[in-house]
Amino acid sequence: MNGVSTLSTFLTRNLRQSGIFVAFVAIAALFAVLNPAFLSPGNLTNIVLQYSYILILAIGMVIIIIAGHIDLSVGAVVALTGATAAVLVIRMQQPWWVGVLAALAVGVLVGAWQGFWVAYVGIPAFIVTLAGMLLFRGLTFLVLSNVSLSPFGGGYYAIANGFFNGVLGGYGIDVFTLVVFGLGVVGYTVAQVRARRGAQAHAQTVEALPWFLTKLLVIAAVVMWFGAQLAQSRGLPFVLILLAVLVIAYGVITQRSVFGRHVYAIGGNLHAALLSGVNVRKVNFWIFVNMGFLAAVAGVVFSSRTNGAQPGAGNMFELDAIAACFIGGAAVTGGVGRVSGAIVGGLIMAVMSNGMQLMGLEQSTQQVVKGLVLLVAVAFDVWNKRRAGAAR
Numbered sequence: 001m002n003g004v005s006t007l008s009t010f011l012t013r014n015l016r017q018s019g020i021f022v023a024f025v026a027i028a029a030l031f032a033v034l035n036p037a038f039l040s041p042g043n044l045t046n047i048v049l050q051y052s053y054i055l056i057l058a059i060g061m062v063i064i065i066i067a068g069h070i071d072l073s074v075g076a077v078v079a080l081t082g083a084t085a086a087v088l089v090i091r092m093q094q095p096w097w098v099g100v101l102a103a104l105a106v107g108v109l110v111g112a113w114q115g116f117w118v119a120y121v122g123i124p125a126f127i128v129t130l131a132g133m134l135l136f137r138g139l140t141f142l143v144l145s146n147v148s149l150s151p152f153g154g155g156y157y158a159i160a161n162g163f164f165n166g167v168l169g170g171y172g173i174d175v176f177t178l179v180v181f182g183l184g185v186v187g188y189t190v191a192q193v194r195a196r197r198g199a200q201a202h203a204q205t206v207e208a209l210p211w212f213l214t215k216l217l218v219i220a221a222v223v224m225w226f227g228a229q230l231a232q233s234r235g236l237p238f239v240l241i242l243l244a245v246l247v248i249a250y251g252v253i254t255q256r257s258v259f260g261r262h263v264y265a266i267g268g269n270l271h272a273a274l275l276s277g278v279n280v281r282k283v284n285f286w287i288f289v290n291m292g293f294l295a296a297v298a299g300v301v302f303s304s305r306t307n308g309a310q311p312g313a314g315n316m317f318e319l320d321a322i323a324a325c326f327i328g329g330a331a332v333t334g335g336v337g338r339v340s341g342a343i344v345g346g347l348i349m350a351v352m353s354n355g356m357q358l359m360g361l362e363q364s365t366q367q368v369v370k371g372l373v374l375l376v377a378v379a380f381d382v383w384n385k386r387r388a389g390a391a392r
Contacts, residue, residue: 020328020348021344023348024344024347024348027355028351031359034355035358038358039229041229041230041232041233043358044226044230045233045234045237046354047350047351047354048230048237048239048240049237050350050354051347051349051353051354052237052301053078053160053301053305053317054298054320054321054324054346054350055324055342055346056242056246056298057078057298057317057318057321058325058328058342058343059246059250060290060291060294060321061074062325062330062337062338062341062342063254063263063287063290063291063339064125064287064291065267065322065325066267066330066334066335066336066337067263067284067287068266068270068334069284069287071129071291071318072130072318073114073129073132073133073318074314074317075314075315075316076133076135076140077136077292077295077296077314078295078298078299078302078313078314079309079310079312079315080137080139080143081104081107081295081296081303082103082299082302082309083140083144083303083311084099084103084143085099085100085103085299085300085303085309086309087143087309088102089152089156090150090308090309095155099152103300104296104297106296107292107295107299108289108292109292110132110136110295110296111290111295112285112289114129114288114291115284115286115288115292116285118284118288119280119281119288125288137311140311141311144309144310146311147311148309149308149309150306150308151308152303152307153307156303156304157304158238158304159239160302160304160305161305163235163238164180164235165177165234173231173232174230174231174235175231176236177230177231177236178227178228178231180236181223181224181227181230182224182227184244185219185220185223185224188219188223189216192216196212239301242301247339247340247343251338251339255338259286262279266278266280267334267335267336268334298317299314302314320349323373323374324343324346324348326345326377327349327377328341328342328348329342329345332378332382352366352369353366353370356369
């Protein structure tokens with residue numbers, strides 16, 4: 001049938017990727033039934049604002065995990081970079097952009113520090129980043145002199161709290177937000193059609209045309225509905241634009257660049273990657289530099305959102321980011337994972353946290369539920385690999 005599979009065959013071969021989207025929709029639907037306020041425009045806007053920094057961390061973390069490593073220090077780096085910005089902007093009265101650039105520079109230096117020990121000294125990333133978690137948390141206390149700094153105000157505060165609103169207003173809805181989401185849907189549709197044609201040209205298996213069109217229509221409907229909800233609330237958040245740019249950029253880097261292919265090669269089979277001429281040390285170094293950079297971006301967003309810097313900021317963020325990656329389809333052994341999957345995994349964590357908060361569940365109960373979801377996701381990964389091995 002010209003390489004076109006049936007719906008059942010396609011879903012079977014892509015169980016992990018399809019399942020995560022189905023799970024996300026099911027969880028969101030469950031909370032919508034339990035609490036109608038969950039899908040209100042204001043609450044959906046809050047989800048974007050409150051969990052954007054975890055999604056940013058998940059983008060960098062999934063690349064680390066694909067390469068077969070782990071980073072336990074990102075929460076401490078979030079705190080350190082936010083503290084750096086706070087000292088400059090609040091204490092020293094520097095312009096907001098000076099604080100942002102300084103935070104990014106600190107993040108890159110932290111990434112280079114850890115990348116050096118992992119890539120060139122050969123210390124396992126688990127040990128290096130565990131030490132980094134302690135080291136950078138201690139530096140945060142030193143930078144802040146053990147006290148919190150607030151408020152930022154001005155341009156820095158607007159990074160994670162500002163909106164494009166009223167640019168094209170009318171009838172109680174921000175038309176600009178709808179236009180941006182519409183352009184996003186068009187761009188996604190064009191990219192998917194081109195990818196399908198490219199796969200067919202190389203005699204690769206693709207889903208049946210009716211399923212492909214249905215999938216595009218469903219995604220377009222959901223995205224435009226979400227855009228309409230934001231447009232009825234406060235408009236398009238600045239931080240959502242930032243997140244979209246990062247997702248698109250890193251999606252291209254991981255899937256369509258030589259560097260991305262090398263990351264997958266290292267995580268999939270290190271020995272084969274070495275024999276193929278991949279500069280493993282260089283790749284490992286730069287993925288940690290990149291993680292430091294994205295942790296700094298998350299640090300800026302988080303400190304902007306909270307309008308201040310605290311010595312204990314970012315606590316447990318690394319576990320949320322790691323959980324998002326594994327729930328989103330990354331393999332424990334490396335070599336498998338996608339940026340889009342990590343984002344969906346992060347959204348599942350965000351939806352669960354927000355939904356349970358609306359239900360008034362205690363923090364202890366929320367942690368139990370998150371732990372069980374992570375365990376099930378990893379167990380599914382192990383089961384899926386065993387099933388694939390048995391099929392061979």
